[in-house]
Every structure is written in C-alpha cells, then in structure tokens.
Amino acid sequence: MSTIAETIARDLVNAIEQDKLLLPTLPEAALQVREIAESDDSSIAELVDVISNDTALSARLIRVCNSPLFRGGRAIDNLNMAVNRLGMAYTSSLAMGLAMEQMFQATNEIIDVRLRQTWQASTEVAGICHVLAQHFTRLKPHQATLAGLVHLIGVLPILRYVEDHDIDIEPAQLDATIERLHAKIGHLILKRWDFSPELQIVPVEFTNFQRQVTSADYADLIMVANLQRVAGSDHPWTELDWNAISAFDRLGLDPDIDMSGEDDLNAQMEAAMALLQ
Secondary structure (H helix, E strand, O other): OOHHHHHHHHHHHHHHHOOOOOOOOOOHHHHHHHHHHHOOOOOHHHHHHHHOOOHHHHHHHHHHHOOOOOOOOOOOOOHHHHHHHHOHHHHHHHHHHHHHHHHOOOOOHHHHHHHHHHHHHHHHHHHHHHHHHHHHOOOOHHHHHHHHHHOOOOHHHHHHHHHHOOOOOOHHHHHHHHHHHHHHHHHHHHHHOOOOHHHHOHHHHOOOOOOOOOOOOHHHHHHHHHHHHHOOOOOHHHHOOHHHOHHHHHHOOOOOOOHHHOHHHHHHHHHHHHHHO
16 A cells, blocks of 8 residues: 555544544434334325425426335325325435445545445445345335445545545555445444444444344345446356355355346346436
8 A cells, every 4th residue: 555545544544543533424314204204103204395495306206206226006296295105214214325425526526426426336235235135135115225325425535535635545545444434334224323233243243244233234246246246247246156155155146146247136126226316
C-alpha cells in the first residue's frame, strides 16, 4: 500500500478507535419514516403525510407499485394507494433506503463518480436480494432490500475523507483502502443509526465466505447477491469455489445456477434494480 493510502488508513483507524470519526447522519426523511413504522399506534395516513413532503420519493414509490414486482389488478396513481399496496413495512424500508441516495453525491467529480458507482452497486445487490428473499427464503424482502442498500455504506466516509482533504490518490490504492476499511466503518454507521443487529453485521460478514452460522441471515443473502452480480465477469470472486460457500446451502440455492440465465427471475431482478436506481 502506498504512503498516501497508509496515511488515509491510519487517520481513519485512529478516528475510529478514538470515536472521532465523522459518520454520516441518517437523512431526516428516513428518520421520520422509521419512527412512524416502529410506532405501535401509527397509521398509514401518517406515513403518507411524511413521504408526501418528498415529491421525488412519492413518485418513485408509485412507480414501484406499478412495476411487475407489485402490479395488481389496477394502476396506482396516488401515494395513499401505493402505501396501502406495499404495506407499512416495505414502504418504510424502501423509503429509508431511497432517502440515502442523496448522500452518495460529491462536488469533486472523481469522488462523485465513485460514490455513484457505489450507490449503483448497492441498488443492484438490493434488487437481487429482494427477488431471492421473495422466492427462495423466509427472510423478509423489505429487510433484504434495505440490507442491500446499506451494505456498502462504509465506503462513504472514506471517499468523503479523500474529498475533504483534497487527496490525489491512484484508483488502485483507493480501492485497497476501501477494501481494508469499509466493513468496519459500515458496521459502526449502522450501529450508530440503531439498525437491527442482523443488519449491523452485514458489512462485516458479507465477504466472509467461510462463515458458519446456524441459519440463513441477511449477510448470507447479501453475499450470494454479490456473487450473482459478478457472475460471468472477471471479478476475483468468480474464481472462488462457490460449492464450498455454505451460504448457498443455508439459503437453499444451487451455487451452479446462474440466475441471470433464468428468464423469469432475471426479468424480476432487472425490474427491481431499475426501480431502485
């Protein structure tokens, strides 16, 4: 690792250990949505009121409802109908995740590109997770989608650090720094945001290909979704022996099946990814 990359890593690790790392805050809209969703006496009308303040978010939720993933007998043309069709759990998870997109932007063009690439990867994995959870597991699709959207959240402070300090670093060295640190930082962020423990572990565990747990969880799902995302590419993960990765067994999935070749599943995955982007 280069001297610059070592300096970045050292500064960030020191900040983490001293609890001085500036972590991103959950967007206000996401906080309001979660508060309503977690309240026992809240109503769909309250959720609609909060989301309706964000015109773009409202439009995207309506579009989700009219997609092949959720389409019912009639077209949805207003937010109230959309939330009723999606339900509070899915609406809140999706609204929280989509509200985070605004954080993945920067004024520095190079950093902005990297942030947008990270968000795109997150949305692709989230789309795959939604379909896998719905068709193959007992895991909740709305939680699977949210897990996908936040599993790379630890990349954000690293890129922000590079931007804030106007650091000139080679792409390969930046990649190495991200690879080394993002999981630990991601865990810290989700813990600070009071996400459930089963989601907090996702950034740390989704690349632990030797992990052994008693039952399938969201880290397993994110792991398999990432592998499916890179299937057929020259990514190093394609060189792994997928048959030795126990997450497939726990999820009840055949590691030899390329889901992109399954027309119906592939169409649903592409629809889910397109909706989130």
